[in-house]
Each structure stands twice: as structure tokens, then as C-alpha cells.
Amino acid sequence: MNSNPFYPIGIPGQAWGEYERKQWRARQSVQRRYAQDVVPRIEAMADQFDIVTYGQLDYADDIYPLFALRNGAHDPALPTAFVTGGVHGYETSGIMGALEFLETRAADYVGKINLLVAPCVSPGPTSALIVGITTRWIPIATSRQAAKRLSVPR
Template identity: 65%
Template sequence: MSERNCDAVRPAGASAATGIHFYPVGTAGQPWGAAELDQWRASQPRRRRYDQDVVPRIEALAERYEKVVYGRLEYGGESYALLALRDRRFDPGLPNALVTGGVHGYETSGVMGALEFLETRAADYAGKVNLLVAPCVNPWGYERVNRWNHDAIDPNRNFRADGPRECTALIELVRSIPGPFLMHIDLHETTDSDESEFRPAMAARDGDLYEPDLIPDGFYVVDDAENRQPEFQQAIVAAVERVTHIAPPDENDKIIGTPVVAHGVIEYPLRELSLCAAITGARYTSTTEVYPDSAHATPAQCNEAQVTAVCAALDYALTHA
């Protein structure tokens, strides 16, 4: 979710007392420069293929939905089309809803859940809502199983006018859609690798000390502190609880360092932090956080949890529009 708090298991080499953690790129206490960025990129091999895993499913769905190429990324000789699917006819009399996945490319169920929703459940909402779905916002990160983009930037803190292309292209797509959005749900995961890799990498990149945290075991959601919709969030949590377990608070009644405001719910000021869920200005927004590394959850359950969350969000928003 966010770079600081929605990454949270303690890895080998980390000390809870000192916050010391050796990351193999950079010098302790010094932010990365161009050489360190190049070294980091060289340590990120392609581990799966966007053009094999994601694009063919989008192409198959294009028989039912309009495929939109809303941008293109050019990174180190590699090219990625940014793809979305939308209802072929946007009815001005219906509300708009956005589903996003893969803002952090390594959060697999966000991508697969968005696609599975389109394949299995989206037809249930035909004639009720105008759907726009961007299944994989960060394809370079998807291929490297990384939260960052090619430039070691976390898209989910940078949805603003001067953000990276992954972010600005999605903002432009949303602005091209006529009429306001009623609902936006952004599909994420909190993984063990947040603590073993990505937060140490962030500390090294920024020249900061790494302070270990704990990974919450279970599903939770993030509400907007500036536009609280507690009943909406609880409807999502209640539906997902039938699929997978909900993350309990820690001994300080927090999840990832943030106070728990209700069962499975924390809050962030979405717009202030330039998070993806803020880009539509929708009345109903939620960021899901699935825990795929749990001993009590399978990949299929994680995908199902995301699909269930999308459906619960749509059902609530449409009922209370």
C-alpha cells in the first residue's frame, strides 16, 4: 500500500533493537545515486511475463469489453502497453466504478483478482454500473515481482501530476471518462517480502535506517481518513471474512503501525499521500490488503478474496448511491 506503513517476520540480518539491516545496494546512510540505481536494476531479473500472463487474458476479455491502451512504458529497451478494459457503452444514466490492480507489481492477487472479476462476475453488473478496470498498473514491477517501477519509484505514493508514467497515464484515463465515479477499489497485498526486501530496500535507497515491523496475518482494508465510509468498509470485510481470515490488531491495537478503527479497517489520508485510491474522487473508495503468505490461505483463496471484495464494494455502493 504506502511505502512506510503498508509494508510490514523480521528478516535475517535485521535487529529490532538497532534497526540495522544490510541491503546489498548502496552505502549505509547515503541515498542512492545513478550508480546504485543501475546496480539495483541489474539485480532485478525478469521472473515472469506480462505479455504471457496478463495480456492474453485481457485480449480474450476484449471480446466482451472495450480494450483501452491508455499509455506505454519504455524502460531499458523494453516496451509495455498499459491496458484497461471498460464497458463498450458508458451509459450517462449509470454510475461509474473503477477497479485497479498491480499498482505494486509483485502483489499477484491484485492483478489476478481484477482479471478473475471480469471473467466471472462483472457480467452480473451489466446495466447497473459503467465499469473501468486496469488490471496491471505496473507491468515492469509485475515481471520483476517488485513493488517499484524501473526507476525505483513506488507508484502508490506518486499519483500526482509529476508522478511516473504508470501514475499519470492512469490519471489521464480516469479524466477521460465522462461523469463522476461512485466507487474505486484498489487491490493490494501485504507480503512477507515487504519486510524481508522492500522496506530494507527503501531505507537503503533513501539513506535511512531500517526499522523492522510486523506483517499482519490476514485481510484488511484501508479507508480514506478524509472521506470516511465505515459501513462501506465493513461490508467488504464481512464479505471477505467468508473467504479468508481478517487480520487482527497487534498488541498496540494497530495494523502496520496504524490504529485499527474497526474490525479489519485502518485509515490513511489518500489524497495527501498521493495514493491510487484517491484519483477518482469517488464517494466510496477502498484499498484491499490480502496476505498471500499465510499458512491459512492459498493463491486461489487470495484471488477469490479480491473478487469478493470488488463485488461487495459494488453491491454496497450501488445500493447506497
């Protein structure tokens, strides 16, 4: 067996305990913040779109408002398009893509469709301690998918 583990925390093949989770959290740094990276871009579009706060997410001792933007009153004669980004939160390309679409292309669809955009469906991990764009780990040092599979509280 390799005496040099590929990761500096824990023992390969053994589940992490609280000690390893504390080690992992201590190594992390905040990479992005919903309140600074997403919310101001949404608020800047208030003159172009109706901004709807449709709920909030309580996550890791923080509260995140959930926003959707729509291009005016619903017209039953038009088709409806629903665009989402940041469903898992850690996939920031979806969040940034939805915001960029709103900022640069959504005006092309005025009068053609009812547009509803939820640019960040799950903002908590966007602001959580995240190592990189594709990490699936959350502040309790558990994979979101593993937590779901194992019914671990998130």
C-alpha cells in the same frame, strides 16, 4: 558495529553508487512478464468486453500498452464503477484481482453499472527485475518512492 551487514551489497548507512546498483541488478531475475502474464488474459476477454488501448508506458527500454476494459457503450442512466489494479506495478495481487474480477464476476453487473477496469495501470515494474511481490525497486536500482521524493529520474 556489526561486521556482518544484513544485506550483501553496499555499506549500511551509505548511499549506493553505480557499482552497487550493478551488483544489485546482477542478482535479480525476471519474476513476471506483462506480455505473458497479463496481456493474454486481457485479449481472451475481447468477446465479453470492449478493450481500449488508452496509452503506453515507455519503461526500462520496453514499451507497454495500457489497456482498459468496459462492458459496452456508456449508459448515462447507470452509475459508473472504475476498477484499477497494478497502480504501482509491483503489487501484482491488484493486477490478478482485477483480471479475476473481470473473468468471474463482472458479468453480474451487466445492465446495472457502466464498468471500466484498468487491470494494470503501471505495467513496467510488473515485467522489470523484481525480487518479490512487495519490492519497490526498479531497474535503475532505486526505490520508486525514494526516486519520487528525491526527484531521481525513473
